[in-house]
Amino acid sequence: MGYTAQGQIYNKDVAAKLDVEFNDEFINIIASGLNKTSIDKSLRYVITAFVLLEDGTTVKEDKEERFVLPAAEKKVLNSLTLPRRDLRRKIILLLIYDENDKIIGKDRVVFYGDDKKDPDLFSFEQDPNKNQQEAMDEPDGIVLRGLVIENTKTKPARDFYREYYANYLAKKVNSEFIITIDELLALGTNTKVEVKVGDALVWQFFVNPRSDYISDMADIALNRTIRYLQQQKRDQNTIRKY
Incomplete structure (x- = not known):
């Protein structure tokens, strides 16, 4: 079987976005999609929560739904609520698929939960093998590995x-x-x-x-x-x- 190299360009026409809000007890994660084009889009999103357990195994939970995203509009797709004081490592992944079931938008947030002084720390992961300029040259500066x-x-x-x-x-x-x-x-x-x-x-x-x-x-x-x-x-x- 032959292969054709194809680059993965995400968030160009439709951008996936995870916004994080903190309060005293919980972390709220709001998933949204932004249509950057002048054409209405028929899409599907999947938001997945991965939780790393103490025995090294990972459990996951998915939420998905089809939706229409009007031209030049942003829409809230779903939301998740996590306990603020939870030392387990968690990954929240948002993927948006087009009508051909091709991934066109993605975003991810990682809660490391390994800082005893502040278990609420989180960041977006970037490929450690890329320098700063190469990371900036990515469509959204985010590289998902191993998924x-x-x-x-x-x-x-x-x-x-x-x-x-x-x-x-x-x-x-x-x-x-x-x-x-x-x-x-x-x-x-x-x-x-x-x-x-x-x-x-x-x-x-x-x-x-x-x-x-x-x-x-x-x-x-x-x-x-x-x-x-x-x-x-x-x-x-x-x-x-x-």
């Missing part, structure tokens, strides 16, 4: 995601692209799973509930993911040389 987003509907597809992600963590893959695992309707009542790195489709297959088949697909998909990321890195190094 695997799941949009599955059936148990076999969820099993695939769990096995893929477990192997992803075990091999310490840290993609600077968002990886999405989508389950889509295919022929008849069948479904298929697509694995994308950024906008590039690296693997797809028809869902089959056999556990050995799911394991094989997870192995192949991760190998294709790693191969694609390695190719992207080689291409970037070649561009820098010239």
Whole structure:
């Protein structure tokens, strides 16, 4: 399978934004979208809260909804409330998808919760490998690393995601692209799973509930993911040389 390198440009036409407000007991996070164009947009948002537990595992909770964003307007999409005094590390991620289910807007806020004097500290993460100018050259100065987003509907597809992600963590893959695992309707009542790195489709297959088949697909998909990321890195190094 061939790959086409495609850069991920977010928040260009539609900007995702997470605003944070503090009071004595809670942290309020307001998610909004801004349509920068002169055309009404039919969109979908997903806001996800990741919480790192003491045993090192991560739990997540999603909220999603389709919405219409009028031209040149900003709309509040949803909100979350967190306890102010909570030492657990938390990540709040907002993604906005277009009518083709492509991510076009993103924002993220991280609550580190590891400062005993002030557990309320938070910041937006930037790629530590970029210098200040390179970070400023990004569309919004934010780089999401290591994220695997799941949009599955059936148990076999969820099993695939769990096995893929477990192997992803075990091999310490840290993609600077968002990886999405989508389950889509295919022929008849069948479904298929697509694995994308950024906008590039690296693997797809028809869902089959056999556990050995799911394991094989997870192995192949991760190998294709790693191969694609390695190719992207080689291409970037070649561009820098010239």
